[in-house]
Amino acid sequence: MGTRALIAAYTTRKQIESTYIFSDGYLEYTGKFLVKHYNNEGLAREVCEIGYISCLRETAHESEISARDKMETDLFQEVEDYVDYAFDYIDVEFIYLFREGQWFYMDQQDPVRAWHRVERALTSAPPC
Incomplete structure (x- = not known):
């Protein structure tokens, strides 16, 4: 089974809109793609509107056409609702949120449920 994740960004109405990622949701793949290819508000929103x-692929269009299933996005009013839904209801391993001009992530294995900057985590990770 793949590493499942949710990615999310704020809409123009200040709601949090999320999209489900079926596989390769781990930091070294999805996190890296988000920072490299979706690192501005417009691109983050575009990819988070897919459902x-x-x-994840290099463009939202490639990501959307490669999907074998279609789903609606989920909307949340509060970050806490997004976190609870992700970890307690659909049980994904990683969640990502674009805010303040950068990507943050949370790992289900982190008992504190703290947000971390994706870019910082990728640059501080030991080499493989």
């Missing part, structure tokens, strides 16, 4: 992505 379902099999595996």
Whole structure:
């Protein structure tokens, strides 16, 4: 089974809109793609409006056409609702949120449920 994740960004109405990622949702793949290819508000919103992505690709269009399933996006009023939905209801391993001009992530294995900057985590990770 793949590493499932949710990615989310704020809409123009200040709601949080999320999209489900079926596989490769881990930081070293999805996190890296988000920072490299979706690192501004417009691109972040575009990819988070898809609803379902099999595996994140370089563009939102490529990500959308590669999906074998279609789903609606989920909307949340509060960040806490997004976190609870992700970890307690659909049980994904990673969640991502674009805010303040950058991507943040949370790992289900983190007992504190703290947000971390994706870019910082990728640059401080030991080499493989």
